Amino acid sequence: MSTRNFVGIRLERKKEASLLNWNLKRPYTPERVRISLPATAYPCVHVGNNVQTGQKIADPVGPGCATVHSSMEGVIEKIAIFPDATGGESMTVEVRRQGDPKAPATFENVRKNWEILKEEELLDIFQNSGIVTTDALMQPVHAKIKKNEQHPTLIINGCEPEPYVTCEQVLAMAHPLEILKGAEILKKTTRANQILFVFEDCNLELVELFKSKIYFLKWEHVKVRTVPAVYPQGHETTLLQRWFSGKEDQAIVFPASTAFAVYEAVVHQKPFYERVLTVGGECVIEPRSLWLPLGISFRDAIHTCKGVMREPQKVIMGGPMAGTAQENLEVSVMAGTNAILALPKEVIRDKAEEPCIRCGACVDMCPVSLSPAMITLAAEHGEFELAEKWDVSACIECGNCSYVCPSKRPMLKWIRKAQAEMAQTALPKSQKNHEYAS
Amino acid sequence: MNTHLKTLSPHIRSRDSVAKRYWGLTLASVPVFVAVILGGQAGALRVLLFSIISAVAFDFLGAKILFKKERVNNGEAVLSATLLTLLLPRNCPFEIAVFGIFLAVFVVKELFGGTGSYLFHPVLAARIFLQMSFPGFFENSGMILEEKSALWILGGLLVSGVAVISQKNNREIPLFYIMISLLCVLLFHSGMESLTVLNWIFFTAFFLLGDSVAMPLTRKGTRIFVLGAALLNFFFEAKGFSMAAAGYAILLMNALTPWLDVMMKPAAYRAKIHLKATYP
Numbered sequence: 001m002s003t004r005n006f007v008g009i010r011l012e013r014k015k016e017a018s019l020l021n022w023n024l025k026r027p028y029t030p031e032r033v034r035i036s037l038p039a040t041a042y043p044c045v046h047v048g049n050n051v052q053t054g055q056k057i058a059d060p061v062g063p064g065c066a067t068v069h070s071s072m073e074g075v076i077e078k079i080a081i082f083p084d085a086t087g088g089e090s091m092t093v094e095v096r097r098q099g100d101p102k103a104p105a106t107f108e109n110v111r112k113n114w115e116i117l118k119e120e121e122l123l124d125i126f127q128n129s130g131i132v133t134t135d136a137l138m139q140p141v142h143a144k145i146k147k148n149e150q151h152p153t154l155i156i157n158g159c160e161p162e163p164y165v166t167c168e169q170v171l172a173m174a175h176p177l178e179i180l181k182g183a184e185i186l187k188k189t190t191r192a193n194q195i196l197f198v199f200e201d202c203n204l205e206l207v208e209l210f211k212s213k214i215y216f217l218k219w220e221h222v223k224v225r226t227v228p229a230v231y232p233q234g235h236e237t238t239l240l241q242r243w244f245s246g247k248e249d250q251a252i253v254f255p256a257s258t259a260f261a262v263y264e265a266v267v268h269q270k271p272f273y274e275r276v277l278t279v280g281g282e283c284v285i286e287p288r289s290l291w292l293p294l295g296i297s298f299r300d301a302i303h304t305c306k307g308v309m310r311e312p313q314k315v316i317m318g319g320p321m322a323g324t325a326q327e328n329l330e331v332s333v334m335a336g337t338n339a340i341l342a343l344p345k346e347v348i349r350d351k352a353e354e355p356c357i358r359c360g361a362c363v364d365m366c367p368v369s370l371s372p373a374m375i376t377l378a379a380e381h382g383e384f385e386l387a388e389k390w391d392v393s394a395c396i397e398c399g400n401c402s403y404v405c406p407s408k409r410p411m412l413k414w415i416r417k418a419q420a421e422m423a424q425t426a427l428p429k430s431q432k433n434h435e436y437a438s
Numbered sequence: 439m440n441t442h443l444k445t446l447s448p449h450i451r452s453r454d455s456v457a458k459r460y461w462g463l464t465l466a467s468v469p470v471f472v473a474v475i476l477g478g479q480a481g482a483l484r485v486l487l488f489s490i491i492s493a494v495a496f497d498f499l500g501a502k503i504l505f506k507k508e509r510v511n512n513g514e515a516v517l518s519a520t521l522l523t524l525l526l527p528r529n530c531p532f533e534i535a536v537f538g539i540f541l542a543v544f545v546v547k548e549l550f551g552g553t554g555s556y557l558f559h560p561v562l563a564a565r566i567f568l569q570m571s572f573p574g575f576f577e578n579s580g581m582i583l584e585e586k587s588a589l590w591i592l593g594g595l596l597v598s599g600v601a602v603i604s605q606k607n608n609r610e611i612p613l614f615y616i617m618i619s620l621l622c623v624l625l626f627h628s629g630m631e632s633l634t635v636l637n638w639i640f641f642t643a644f645f646l647l648g649d650s651v652a653m654p655l656t657r658k659g660t661r662i663f664v665l666g667a668a669l670l671n672f673f674f675e676a677k678g679f680s681m682a683a684a685g686y687a688i689l690l691m692n693a694l695t696p697w698l699d700v701m702m703k704p705a706a707y708r709a710k711i712h713l714k715a716t717y718p
């Protein structure tokens with residue numbers, strides 16, 4: 001294993017603040033939720049309908065999509081296109097609460113015979129419970145697994161290399177057994193022989209907790225591994241690169257919180273309509289990780305954590321390295337939203353861009369061995385083909401290159417531009433612009 | 439509706455900056471100047487003063503003439519002035535110093551694209567051009583090469599070296615260069631001359647190779663650059679040390695840099711699985 005596999009930046013982790021409030025609370029229902037639908041889902045409710053918590057509100061079109069469920073009891077107020085937190089726009093169902101805030105609904109109905117369900121039945125449950133991966137990609141779990149495909153190793157990822165973000169850690173600490181059982185269910189559907197739990201080496205208490213649980217369960221096919229706590233180690237690609245370089249199809253990676261969602265869907269028959277996420281950053285009064293319904297607006301989410309003590313310069317969905325900055329707080333939480341961060345000016349340290357001094361820091365720090373300086377230079381001059389010769393499409397958008405650059409070069413701007421251009425030219429003519437047309 | 443800054447990730451940045459690097463290197467040259475003065479070359483201060491003033495002026499005017507954003511604050515001009523001063527003799531007339539600075543800051547740097555774009559090390563290129571224009575006056579003369587105060591300068595350079603090495607970003611290059619070059623010095627030079635050559639090697643390692651612009655991007659590339667510079671230096675100097683030869687060694691590698699960049703392209707890691715996001 002070459003040392004290139006361990007490239008990473010030791011960032012200031014800043015997780016302590018949100019770890020002060022360990023218990024995972026579920027706040028009362030907000031006034032409204034706006035649930036974004038993926039492009040391939042079609043709403044199956046109408047404006048004015050009453051919906052219950054967990055009721056299906058959108059059907060999948062085609063097999064590669066999962067259902068979408070209401071995260072709150074209320075009345076459908078609008079079905080329209082709204083900007084979503086990824087920076088794009090999507091079809092959105094708005095549910096408005098009737099009457100006073102209520103305690104969130106619970107699903108305690110244990111499914112009988114869940115232990116003997118077959119692979120196809122489980123995949124169907126995944127699809128009809130609307131389970132998508134809880135990372136930024138938000139892929140439907142049943143589609144990611146694919147029927148009849150075997151992945152000998154199942155990796156359950158408990159790493160959070162991003163600063164501030166603690167949702168996986170808190171959830172894994174609170175529900176280790178559920179996550180283990182969820183992993184066991186995923187193992188059945190992926191036909192894996194072994195399960196690897198991966199944590200960062202600074203979260204030793206998690207490692208010990210899981211080791212002891214596995215020891216008591218006598219599950220010999222489950223192992224716990226650690227990766228160094230440097231960014232972006234713990235990202236899906238870097239995990240595959242570390243242990244399965246060249247044979248990536250041998251393994252499949254799911255975040256620990258996805259395993260938890262799988263457990264709840266299969267055992268408690270609870271559709272996927274809420275998730276644990278971190279509301280944090282220096283500006284938030286009571287930063288913590290907590291359960292929030294999907295679709296809750298960033299404003300309400302921050303409000304449940306007692307609001308902000310001063311006006312943040314940036315509000316970010318996700319971590320500060322790879323997250324998306326939001327213009328306003330009306331956007332809503334999505335399945336892949338692992339954090340809402342309100343960051344002040346002195347943390348952002350926005351500086352003017354300067355010319356590249358070819359110091360090589362970005363090349364040294366790229367986890368997938370690209371040459372970001374060259375890519376940026378090519379893309380800046382409109383030479384996107386050249387950028388592709390320098391492998392721009394292999395970029396995982398981790399943000400390391402811009403982080404270390406002494407000239408504060410906006411690499412990701414150019415990298416995304418080049419990627420978009422290449423994707424456009426790679427498509428056959430009929431499919432161009434298709435994502436916006438549908 | 440309150441709006442927040444909407445820029446692309448990452449939203450946090452390291453504390454590194456171009457100005458920090460250049461001013462850091464400039465500051466690291468102070469011990470050398472102290473040593474030069476203690477070694478009896480008080481004239482250095484006069485040359486330094488002329489150089490710095492003219493460098494800042496040329497940098498500012500150059501940017502204005504070429505309609506570019508002036509970047510005097512990032513310290514590059516002052517750094518160039520400092521380094522060129524150390525390569526000039528202490529009794530250098532001020533016109534020549536100013537002309538050298540004009541060559542370095544305006545011709546080799548600004549006309550070749552300014553900060554970050556030039557192909558050759560501006561200071562070295564300017565110094566070599568001066569030597570070609572005034573051959574008798576400049577043969578192997580420069581404060582850094584003064585034989586009388588060589589020991590002083592060696593001390594100063596070592597102190598500077600510690601300062602340079604302790605700045606984390608450029609540790610490998612100078613150490614590697616010194617290692618290779620020392621071998622050559624021990625083999626082929628003796629007596630007083632070896633002390634001057636030693637000073638030159640340290641100066642090159644800590645200061646001339648501290649300019650990353652005309653060097654390759656990748657680690658492999660810089661290693662080859664350094665190896666090439668050291669070996670060429672050794673090869674050119676087979677008949678005795680000369681500053682021109684040592685300078686050419688680096689300029690030649692500068693010329694090879696674009697090619698090295700392409701040759702030493704890192705092998706990208708591409709996961710075979712295709713990760714595709716659900717939302718646009």
Ligand code: SF4
Binds near residue numbers: 367370398415
């Ligand atoms: S080029 Fe892409 S993968 Fe490499 S450091 Fe930059 S953002 Fe990360």
Ligand code: SF4
Binds near residue numbers: 358359360372373407
């Ligand atoms: S880190 Fe920035 S200045 Fe350094 S080589 Fe990369 S782009 Fe250029």
